[in-house]
Amino acid sequence: MIIAADLSRAALRRQLRLARRALSAPQQRRAADALYRQLAQHPLFRRARHIALYLPNDGEIDPRPLLRAAQRRGKATYLPVLNPWPRTRMVFQRVRPHEALLRNRFGILEPRLMHGRQRRVWALDLVLMPLVGFDAEGGRLGMGGGFYDRSLAYRARRKNAQKPTLLGLAHECQKVDRLALASWDVPLRATVTDKAWY
Numbered sequence: 001m002i003i004a005a006d007l008s009r010a011a012l013r014r015q016l017r018l019a020r021r022a023l024s025a026p027q028q029r030r031a032a033d034a035l036y037r038q039l040a041q042h043p044l045f046r047r048a049r050h051i052a053l054y055l056p057n058d059g060e061i062d063p064r065p066l067l068r069a070a071q072r073r074g075k076a077t078y079l080p081v082l083n084p085w086p087r088t089r090m091v092f093q094r095v096r097p098h099e100a101l102l103r104n105r106f107g108i109l110e111p112r113l114m115h116g117r118q119r120r121v122w123a124l125d126l127v128l129m130p131l132v133g134f135d136a137e138g139g140r141l142g143m144g145g146g147f148y149d150r151s152l153a154y155r156a157r158r159k160n161a162q163k164p165t166l167l168g169l170a171h172e173c174q175k176v177d178r179l180a181l182a183s184w185d186v187p188l189r190a191t192v193t194d195k196a197w198y
Ligand SMILES: Nc1nc2c(c(=O)[nH]1)N(C=O)[C@@H](CNc1ccc(C(=O)N[C@@H](CCC(=O)O)C(=O)O)cc1)CN2
Pocket: 054, 055, 056, 057, 060, 080, 081, 082, 090, 105, 106, 108, 130, 131, 142, 143, 144, 145, 146, 147, 148
């Protein structure tokens, strides 16, 4: 059975979530600024016209400075929205600067579900992904819902699918030496932290 592996994954998640939640408000602000400086002038960000981001939750590094920069530059910006049915599905929906947001079942802010504003993942240029842990080989440990993995599952079947570029965003303290990849894990092009690119 795979219980031992599952347990260590769960324990790893707990530790890493504690570490990012322990960051103070000023540390979070500095990290968000530093992340912005790592990415805002990078060609992957500058060239992308359709970009998915997220709104920070549970101590995640805050990509809102990048969200605002993308909107200022006239890019289309998207946020993940959980589907009411099937509950395992997540879609990417366009979000505009002062749009009202609602809390989903995990307490994360998201736009109100509107089918006409959704875009298929493979038609996005860049997806900036939240994560709990990462390694330098493109490994990503998420919250455990499998939402990103499922929405990107087509990549495993079409290995040469180039779009979208996947970048993890994280605090430096979320780095681990090596994550065991599950069969459904979709490798990241890189993870960007407040300190470096991996
Ligand atoms: N900011 C952000 N938005 C995101 C994600 C994310 O990781 N970060 N997601 C990435 O997938 C999706 C939401 N996935 C999530 C999966 C589990 C939990 C969570 O907190 N689970 C609780 C227990 C479940 C419950 O409260 O009912 C927990 O683990 O404590 C939260 C979000 C979509 N939006």
